[in-house]
Amino acid sequence: MDVFVLEGWIYLAVFFLLLVIKIFAFANSLLYSAESYVAADRRNKTTWCAVLGVALLLQLAQLVLPLPLFFSIINFGMTIAALVYLADVRPALAGLRRR
Template sequence: MDVFYAQSVVMLLIFFAKLAVSIFAFINSLLYSAEAYAAADKLTKTTWCTILGIGVVLQFVVIGLPLVGLFLLIAALVYLADVRPALAGLYRR
C-alpha cells in the first residue's frame, strides 16, 4: 500500500469523524428549549445553534484549512463537554 494512499484514507476518516461530531452537537443543540439554556446559565440557544450550524457548514466549505476546522471542532467539543451535560441535568431531576 502506498504511504500517500494510507495518509489520504486516515485524513478522510478524521474529516468524517469531525463532521459527525459537529452534526451531532448541532442536532443536539436544537433539542433543548431556550429556557433550558437560560436555566443552565449558558449562552442562549440561538447563539449555540448559530455557532454549531456555521461550524457544520464550514466543515464542508473550508476543507483545506485545518486551523479553522480545529476551531470548529473545539466549539462542538465545548458544547458536548460543558453545555450538553448541564442541559441534560435539568431534565433528569
C-alpha cells in the same frame, strides 16, 4: 501500501468523524428550549445554534471546496466549540431534564 494512500485514508476517516460530531452537536443543540440554556447558566440557544451551524457548514464546505489554510484554522476552532458543547453544555442541559 503507499504512505500517501494511507495518509489519505486517515485524513478521510478523521474528516468524516468530525462531520458526525458536528452534525450530532448541532442537532442536539436544537432539541433544548431557550429557557434550558438560561437555566443551565450557559450561553443562549441562538449563540450555540449559530456557532454549531457555522461549524457544520465549514466542515461540509471542505468536502466540496478546496479551502485555504485560514478556513482550516477557523474550522479547527469550530471543532473545539463543538467538543466544548458536547463536553460541557450538553451534560448541563441534560441534567435539567433529570430533576
